[in-house]
Amino acid sequence: MDSQGRITSHLSGVFYRTINLVEEGIIPIYVFDGKPPELKAEELERRRQIKEEAERKLERAKEEGKVTEMRKYSQMSTRLTNQMADEGKKLLKAMGIPIVQAPSEGEAESAYLNAQGLTYASASQDYDSLLFGAKTLIRNLTVTGKRKLPNKDVYVEVKPERIDLDQVLKTLGITREQLIDIAILIGTDYDPEGIKGVGPKTAYRLIKKYGKIEKAVEAGEIPKREITFDVEKIRELFLKPEVITPSEPLEMGSPNDEEVIAILVNEHNFNEERVRNGLDRLKRAMREAKGFSRQTGLDQWF
Numbered sequence: 001m002d003s004q005g006r007i008t009s010h011l012s013g014v015f016y017r018t019i020n021l022v023e024e025g026i027i028p029i030y031v032f033d034g035k036p037p038e039l040k041a042e043e044l045e046r047r048r049q050i051k052e053e054a055e056r057k058l059e060r061a062k063e064e065g066k067v068t069e070m071r072k073y074s075q076m077s078t079r080l081t082n083q084m085a086d087e088g089k090k091l092l093k094a095m096g097i098p099i100v101q102a103p104s105e106g107e108a109e110s111a112y113l114n115a116q117g118l119t120y121a122s123a124s125q126d127y128d129s130l131l132f133g134a135k136t137l138i139r140n141l142t143v144t145g146k147r148k149l150p151n152k153d154v155y156v157e158v159k160p161e162r163i164d165l166d167q168v169l170k171t172l173g174i175t176r177e178q179l180i181d182i183a184i185l186i187g188t189d190y191d192p193e194g195i196k197g198v199g200p201k202t203a204y205r206l207i208k209k210y211g212k213i214e215k216a217v218e219a220g221e222i223p224k225r226e227i228t229f230d231v232e233k234i235r236e237l238f239l240k241p242e243v244i245t246p247s248e249p250l251e252m253g254s255p256n257d258e259e260v261i262a263i264l265v266n267e268h269n270f271n272e273e274r275v276r277n278g279l280d281r282l283k284r285a286m287r288e289a290k291g292f293s294r295q296t297g298l299d300q301w302f
Helices: 009-023 038-064 067-076 082-095 106-115 165-172 176-186 200-210 213-218 231-239 257-267 272-296
Strands: 030-032 099-101 136-139 145-148 155-158 161-164
Touching (some): 009 257, 030 082, 030 106, 038 231, 082 099, 082 257, 161 165, 165 176, 176 200, 176 213, 200 213, 257 272
Antiparallel strands (some): 136 161, 145 155
């Protein structure tokens, strides 16, 4: 927090993590969520309740001095406010990093940019990117090392993961539309519960055999009473989401040093020397990234 008690961790993350990405030769484009579809209301309410419960457990953990639980529930109760998002956009613009404001789902917009060939990949933890049509999905882009599994004393190694949609569909012998149907049976943001008793293997078997949900229902393998949601409407949200084509070129600009200083140092009490060192790193990395792109013609954009 800064001297006024305002949270600043999101600004620190945006600033230093972006610099790290550009230093690795990755030119990021940040996509911000717009208004979610009405069908997502149930999932958003579920997430809100989880955060509220985590906040209650966090307070109990503080009272009892349980540090491990405090850390766990603090992470679970974290909220990204509209103000934080606006501050992030302002900082990225000052850094010369391109941003896109999605009209609706950020995942859909990111996938659209990738499907249109405007980016190399969509970087996200969410597999929904593939349902929205991203040709290449990168997971764990900035997450490496070991991670503790939820509620288990077990650690797993985490590395960046590249998923090619066409290769996935070819290997499974299905279409993207059928992949969406599999997801609907398991449960998506638009039908969180899915179909009771249907997991990934069963969903794959049913769609592989019948081709689509309706035919599996007709055959009696899925009870009609279990379809409590609008299958076709959910399909449409994945196949024809609300997206936009950016009106401006998705190119890096030149960092505005004084504007970045004003945001981080003057407004939020960041250390000026560290920020200026970060800006020097960013400008050096930008020069190298742009030079590499011109020499090779490779699309590095995420």
